[in-house]
Amino acid sequence: MPGTDFLQLDPAAAPARGLTDWLTAAVRAAVLDGRLTAGDRLPATRTLAADLGTARGVVVEAYQRLVDEGLVAARPGAGTVVLPRSVAVPPRPAVATPAGPVRLPVPTDRPLLDGVIDLSPGVPDLAAFPRAAWLRAERAVLRDASAADLGYGDPRGSARLRGELAGWLGRTRGLQVAPEQVLVVAGVAQALALLAQTLRSRAAVAIAVEDPGSRGAREEFVHWGLRPVGVPVDAEGLVVPALPAVPAVVVTPAHQFPTGVVLSPARRRELLAWARDGGGLVVEDDYDAEHRYDRAPVPALQPSAPEHVAHTGSTSKTLAPGMRLGWLVAPAGWDADLVAAKHASDLGSPALPQLVLAELLRSGEYDRHLRRVRGRQRARRDALLAALTRFLPEAQVSGVAAGLHLLVTFPGSDADDVAQAASAREAGVVVHPLSWHRTTPGDPGLVIGYAASPPDRLHAAVERLARALHR
Amino acid sequence: MPGTDFLQLDPAAAPARGLTDWLTAAVRAAVLDGRLTAGDRLPATRTLAADLGTARGVVVEAYQRLVDEGLVAARPGAGTVVLPRSVAVPPRPAVATPAGPVRLPVPTDRPLLDGVIDLSPGVPDLAAFPRAAWLRAERAVLRDASAADLGYGDPRGSARLRGELAGWLGRTRGLQVAPEQVLVVAGVAQALALLAQTLRSRAAVAIAVEDPGSRGAREEFVHWGLRPVGVPVDAEGLVVPALPAVPAVVVTPAHQFPTGVVLSPARRRELLAWARDGGGLVVEDDYDAEHRYDRAPVPALQPSAPEHVAHTGSTSKTLAPGMRLGWLVAPAGWDADLVAAKHASDLGSPALPQLVLAELLRSGEYDRHLRRVRGRQRARRDALLAALTRFLPEAQVSGVAAGLHLLVTFPGSDADDVAQAASAREAGVVVHPLSWHRTTPGDPGLVIGYAASPPDRLHAAVERLARALHR
Numbered sequence: 001m002p003g004t005d006f007l008q009l010d011p012a013a014a015p016a017r018g019l020t021d022w023l024t025a026a027v028r029a030a031v032l033d034g035r036l037t038a039g040d041r042l043p044a045t046r047t048l049a050a051d052l053g054t055a056r057g058v059v060v061e062a063y064q065r066l067v068d069e070g071l072v073a074a075r076p077g078a079g080t081v082v083l084p085r086s087v088a089v090p091p092r093p094a095v096a097t098p099a100g101p102v103r104l105p106v107p108t109d110r111p112l113l114d115g116v117i118d119l120s121p122g123v124p125d126l127a128a129f130p131r132a133a134w135l136r137a138e139r140a141v142l143r144d145a146s147a148a149d150l151g152y153g154d155p156r157g158s159a160r161l162r163g164e165l166a167g168w169l170g171r172t173r174g175l176q177v178a179p180e181q182v183l184v185v186a187g188v189a190q191a192l193a194l195l196a197q198t199l200r201s202r203a204a205v206a207i208a209v210e211d212p213g214s215r216g217a218r219e220e221f222v223h224w225g226l227r228p229v230g231v232p233v234d235a236e237g238l239v240v241p242a243l244p245a246v247p248a249v250v251v252t253p254a255h256q257f258p259t260g261v262v263l264s265p266a267r268r269r270e271l272l273a274w275a276r277d278g279g280g281l282v283v284e285d286d287y288d289a290e291h292r293y294d295r296a297p298v299p300a301l302q303p304s305a306p307e308h309v310a311h312t313g314s315t316s317k318t319l320a321p322g323m324r325l326g327w328l329v330a331p332a333g334w335d336a337d338l339v340a341a342k343h344a345s346d347l348g349s350p351a352l353p354q355l356v357l358a359e360l361l362r363s364g365e366y367d368r369h370l371r372r373v374r375g376r377q378r379a380r381r382d383a384l385l386a387a388l389t390r391f392l393p394e395a396q397v398s399g400v401a402a403g404l405h406l407l408v409t410f411p412g413s414d415a416d417d418v419a420q421a422a423s424a425r426e427a428g429v430v431v432h433p434l435s436w437h438r439t440t441p442g443d444p445g446l447v448i449g450y451a452a453s454p455p456d457r458l459h460a461a462v463e464r465l466a467r468a469l470h471r
Numbered sequence: 472m473p474g475t476d477f478l479q480l481d482p483a484a485a486p487a488r489g490l491t492d493w494l495t496a497a498v499r500a501a502v503l504d505g506r507l508t509a510g511d512r513l514p515a516t517r518t519l520a521a522d523l524g525t526a527r528g529v530v531v532e533a534y535q536r537l538v539d540e541g542l543v544a545a546r547p548g549a550g551t552v553v554l555p556r557s558v559a560v561p562p563r564p565a566v567a568t569p570a571g572p573v574r575l576p577v578p579t580d581r582p583l584l585d586g587v588i589d590l591s592p593g594v595p596d597l598a599a600f601p602r603a604a605w606l607r608a609e610r611a612v613l614r615d616a617s618a619a620d621l622g623y624g625d626p627r628g629s630a631r632l633r634g635e636l637a638g639w640l641g642r643t644r645g646l647q648v649a650p651e652q653v654l655v656v657a658g659v660a661q662a663l664a665l666l667a668q669t670l671r672s673r674a675a676v677a678i679a680v681e682d683p684g685s686r687g688a689r690e691e692f693v694h695w696g697l698r699p700v701g702v703p704v705d706a707e708g709l710v711v712p713a714l715p716a717v718p719a720v721v722v723t724p725a726h727q728f729p730t731g732v733v734l735s736p737a738r739r740r741e742l743l744a745w746a747r748d749g750g751g752l753v754v755e756d757d758y759d760a761e762h763r764y765d766r767a768p769v770p771a772l773q774p775s776a777p778e779h780v781a782h783t784g785s786t787s788k789t790l791a792p793g794m795r796l797g798w799l800v801a802p803a804g805w806d807a808d809l810v811a812a813k814h815a816s817d818l819g820s821p822a823l824p825q826l827v828l829a830e831l832l833r834s835g836e837y838d839r840h841l842r843r844v845r846g847r848q849r850a851r852r853d854a855l856l857a858a859l860t861r862f863l864p865e866a867q868v869s870g871v872a873a874g875l876h877l878l879v880t881f882p883g884s885d886a887d888d889v890a891q892a893a894s895a896r897e898a899g900v901v902v903h904p905l906s907w908h909r910t911t912p913g914d915p916g917l918v919i920g921y922a923a924s925p926p927d928r929l930h931a932a933v934e935r936l937a938r939a940l941h942r
Contacts, residue, residue, distance in 0.1 A: 224815065371518075
């Protein structure tokens, strides 16, 4: 008893005579109730006839009737396609778009009008994504991958990628890790989710976070049942002596989000002592470590205390956030629980993008990309600094030596930074008020991302910003 | 103050004189302590010199010394690479491989010897993955994608893919869904994880599952804090009257795993009545629905009761499990919680593979692939059936009309199917004992997958199997 996936047509359900009528009615019904919509292609007559075990003439005749009814049309080269319906028909069920939870980083809620310049922090220059290199690497992967590479894989990730990452983390971030210690994750957000689940399973109820810090990370911890406890950040980074009694703390030592501060050597020592003395876990979000301009790289924390630090990073700021591809290196006692959590979440990350990233690392293309992008971003940062000096000379700028954003504050001002950001938006430029990223009151400030805008746009944006603030 | 990511070398830390000595020592230390390993490339001399703000001659000289020491070698076309170390050096930290949790489906724990034929169920023919079509689609995606397509996206998935899936699910599975109702997930495993989390947040403590049924799914529910309650499966599928008082049940109506039974029309009606009367959720795992050979397609359950059925499927059995790409269509009241759970897990699935699948659906390439694969799989199933008839005439075979595996039982036998599978393995063929997939005792059986083996291998495998069972 043959049949076809197309509309689940079953010729056994058709009358003994009148197959053409039956087929015509079935397709007509699908067009009218919305299962087929404008632009959908009907199967080729030869194919559908074979599937239905009928003569091709039956299908040709049915299609012709539908053409006559104005429901479909034969298009040269495209076969028979469904036409837009000109009469009122019941619409497809309307579904309210769920109120999107806040993303990492805080998203713009309203669509941007034309001409508005978006300087939200946390987004790289998506136009710089290395499309040609990615396609070349994908071609190599599809040529060389074994069939087993495409099967149910190790939940920890592809062995090839973990090997490349272990080498790359060693060369560029000083981590001494074996490939077996690297867990491939869907970005830092998933690394934090897996750590949060593991902490919860060990009876943790709270986790310390930087304040100001990532609002998305705080909300994620709440989802997983951990209470985020804000710890102040000053000019040296996290104020370690203010750490409460919690089993873990998340820090961004290389370029604090959103202040851009680098964790000072003294604070690094204090933080590692806190972990050693109390047995707490330091989660090192290696945020923006790859983007540094006029200073030597800040070494990662993890090599100083691998048994106390979980190190995580991703390609979200180096390639694109849509990659959802990152890594997590945790102390030995955490491995099994984290792998179990990863397995229970998604069985492991997709194979092909992992193999492509491995190929980009192996060939050196990833490092060449970082180098190219760094030069461009430095020029953008310099353009932003020049514009700030010219149009907002009273502003104090910090966090400029690295990263994709900087922080502007106004010493002695008691301005409302939310109101400032709202005025800026009216003037056609989007920046983040620092207080969006705080849980407790503090000095006002504006967080300005510069990676995604060329110098002339940055110049124009700061001119608008100054007009708005000086009004 | 310049610097380089390579080993985080900071020239400011170097002595005023002796930069060559310093650089040589730094690279030597990295080779000896394992941060650089055999095959790693050193940066080009010109690049490293520029990064360090030093003369190129310094780097050339340092590299030459390392060559003299036998640590690195200059390779034409490949630059300077680290050599394998011939002397004993402290190994990288050894890490025990965590005992891998059971995958979906149950994996083979031991590596297969050469010549062993693996007929484990649940794996498609990975050699059939449409590499050329995937690469073509990826090229089109990388050419046409906007920068925003690569950014932080909608956690529900790419609008383009959800639109294509809504159309495809309508055409081939009869679902009437708007794109907004489709949630893109990392395979059915993630769909079950998100549903489990949502059920738990609504105070559920148990979920009904088929018995025999997927062991991986049962273990996943346990991880998420839901107790899986086995419900018997007979020749009509799930025994609905045996359903306990639970808030949800997971079924594989199109081709039950592992028995291959199709849920009968009477049982479908009973199951939907159970959901309507008691308010329970039916989770429809549309397992193997695309793979059917000599029967009309079984319609999905979801269109009969969209307010009571969550429908999920994936590309794991049509493209490859390593894709980790699937879909979930849930009743309206579940949407917001499921999207929040997806967002908290990974912010959303990776962008590029979603866009590539959308392109394969749009171009009709996905359907052509299914058609091609179906013809090949039918031939394999026929070869397996012929071999079973010849070598194991006493076996009763079921579940043959669809899917990628079938079930062999021996009426009247009280054999131990675990022992049978062990004998088969010794004879060089891997099959699953039915009891692996049971939680309560029942008739013995062997589950045999045929998608991944050509006809002659299937013939040889059954010959071996018969030898083992007749011994």
